[in-house]
Structures are given as structure tokens and as C-alpha cells.
Amino acid sequence: MPVGAAKPAPLPSIRRLPLYLGYLKTLDPEQYVSCTQISDNLDVYPVQARKDIAITGVVGKPKVGYNVTALVDAIEHYLGWNRQTTAVLVGAGNLGSALLGYAPFNDCGFSVVAAVDADTDKVGQQIHACEVFGLDAIEDLIAERGISVGILTIPGQFAQAMADRLVAAGVRGLWNFTPTKISAPDPVVVESVQLASSLAVLTGRLQTAEPTD
Amino acid sequence: MPVGAAKPAPLPSIRRLPLYLGYLKTLDPEQYVSCTQISDNLDVYPVQARKDIAITGVVGKPKVGYNVTALVDAIEHYLGWNRQTTAVLVGAGNLGSALLGYAPFNDCGFSVVAAVDADTDKVGQQIHACEVFGLDAIEDLIAERGISVGILTIPGQFAQAMADRLVAAGVRGLWNFTPTKISAPDPVVVESVQLASSLAVLTGRLQTAEPTD
């Protein structure tokens, strides 16, 4: 490891940052907020909030807390939410179309600037003000619009091949909504949303929380 | 803790079960499969697969492995995916509509039998073969159709109040797609899908994986 290379932040901490952000946005930006206060409003211990916040590099004042604006800025800067991240959506089906119109992305600097789909009937259509292109257009779109993220909302069996194609075309990150595990060469970031895993937790617990048995 | 009460299974293990299921479905159901084989095809260590599988109660044969059919059955039984779980969707907006037509639910015994929405224009419509009712109908729908799960795809500020209402009406589980943290009284299961957390991991890592730092 190169000298001075910081230890990567724990994933659970990164996952909690948007939670803090949501709470902070309800506060007066000129005021100060303490971890005790955060703890009272969210379901975390004060120490945990303090450690999570520390990874953004912001420093607080003992007895006072953190300036709300400074804290919001630090978190957004750490997550890259203060600048635009552009994405291409691959697979404008059911789930894909929903993501095209997903309003909360606006607060994350995340914008889906183009969609592609194998279905030629969809090509040329506008879905939530986003134009749908054919699969052929992928490489040009990524190059010309400087797209850095590919969103995979296609059937699982095509996921890895499409991931490879997107990486070859220059994306630096993949957001995978398919049930398939995706791999990509080293600097490329892969993040997966596994709906089936979430459903498994829900129904699995329902089983054990059963009134009888 | 009551005598004989099993220690609850680790959440990460439960989350991995659908991954195994996906791979097992590609195999000949009459054959045997070993954890080595699973390990070669998925991104897990053999021991981890063995421990995960053990929570379902299935027993394997040394030197041989697990019968594929028996293993599939054990996992599906453990998750409750071999029987129907019925759900009502609250909020037939962008994301909600997508979930109504989400095909993979068919393999999980999960079916959304009704939707409700505050928008009276949507009431009476069919979305992906699912009828949309007014909010007034919630209690009757849950009681008459024996619905056990409520899916929250409404704006975050209404989430907790709606959760309380659904629990009062008799649901035993909540699947929360809002950015808000939901609480519910004890036997009720709450599982949340935090899209913002996933996006935070993606963009956060893109920041640190930056070509220049």
C-alpha cells in the first residue's frame, strides 16, 4: 500500500451517510447539530454517527457539534453528490423506466442522460424525458456524453456480457439491478441492488415470526 | 430466551440464499452439487456456502454433496418461497408500478394482489393486471384478502403514518422502499430497500477510485 493511502471507509458507514443527509436537510443550515441530537432522531448510537461523520473529514467543535451547512457539504463532497454523475440506463423495461423518473436522484447529482433497449419499438421513444436508443448507440453515447455509470436493468443472463461491453466503452461504474453477480476489472466500481435478497430477509423472518411454530 | 429457541440466522447468510437458488436452478435437479462446485460458480468460499446452507436444516452426504432438488426445497421452505405471500402496494407511482409488474417475484411465491393510491385519477385503473383502490380500501383489502405484507412506495414523509395504519389493519410485514426509517411493534417484520445507500456506495467509491486523486 502506498504511503499515506487512507484505509477505505467501512461500507456500512457509507450506507448510513444518506440517512444523516436526510435528517440534516430538515434543520436550519446556520445552526449546529450534535451527534446526540442525530442519535435521538435516527436509529444510531452517537459514537457511530461520530465515526461515520469522521470519514468525510469534517471537524466538529467540542460542546457545540457540527455546523449543519459544513456537515452537509462534507458528506455531499465525500459522496460526490455535489457534482453531476451521468449514467446510461440499459434496459428500459419495467424497473428501468421507473428509475428514469425517480425523483430522489435529483438530490444526489445523479442523472440518467440516455437509455438503450434491445426492443426496436422502444427506440426513439421518450420515457420520463429521456430518449431511448438502440443497443448500437451505446459506445457513441458513452464517449460523446462522457457517461461514467452504466445501469443494468436487463434480464440476468445478459448482464455480464453487457457489463463487459459497457466497461470496454469507458464507464467507470456499474449499478447492477439484475439478480446476477457481476464482475469487472479492478478500478471499475460495481454496486448491486439485490431485490431478491431483500425479499428473502422479509419472508424468511415472517416464517420465524410465525404465530405458531 | 425460551429453551430450544434457535439462534437467529445471520442476515448476510439469508441474503445469500437467493444467490444459491439462482445457481441451483441451472442444474439438473436429480444430480448432486457440492459446496466446492457452488464456490467455483459464485463468489463465495465453500465453507461459507456450507454454513449458509446449514441454516435451512438440509443435510448433505460427505464425498457427494447435496441433492439439488432437496437443497432447492430446503432453501425455498426456509424462505417461505414455496407458499404464497400476498402483499398490498401502497403508492402506485413510478417505482410502485414497476414492482407490480416485476416478473422475478413469481419465483418467490410473492404476489401483489392489490394496489392503493391517494390519487383518485388512478383509482379503478389496472396496472400490470393489478387493480388500484383508494386509500379508504386499505383495511378491508387486508382483512378480506388475508394480506400479510404492505409495500411502501410513497413519499417518505407519509411512510411512518402509513406503516402504523397497515400494522393496525393486520399486516405482519412491511417492505419499505422510502428513504425514511420505519419502526413497527415487535412481531412485525420491517425490511427496507435503501436506493440512496446503494447509490452512495457507488458514487462514493467512484470518488476514491478517481484516476487522479
Added chain:
DNA sequence: TAGATTGTTAATCGATTAACAATC
């Protein structure tokens, strides 16, 4: 000053991984 809060170091807890005996 006294006390609340930050930042950090140590202890605990849970999950992953390793080691190994039992088995077919």
C-alpha cells in the same frame, strides 16, 4: 469553572475464514 461534546483508543460482538475430525 463545570459540563457537554468531540475525537480516539480499547473492549466487545458477530461474521468470515481456517483447521480438522467424521464419513461415505
Added chain:
DNA sequence: TAGATTGTTAATCGATTAACAATC
């Protein structure tokens, strides 16, 4: 029998929680 694999106990690792000194 020999060897691959299961099932289980022990070691490691990382995240959470507790303890406490520093600070305004």
C-alpha cells in the same frame, strides 16, 4: 482403501460499542 466432502470447533477479521482524555 484413499480421497473428496460434510459438519463443527477454533482463529481471524472487521464493525460496533464502551471508555476516556481533550476541548471549548
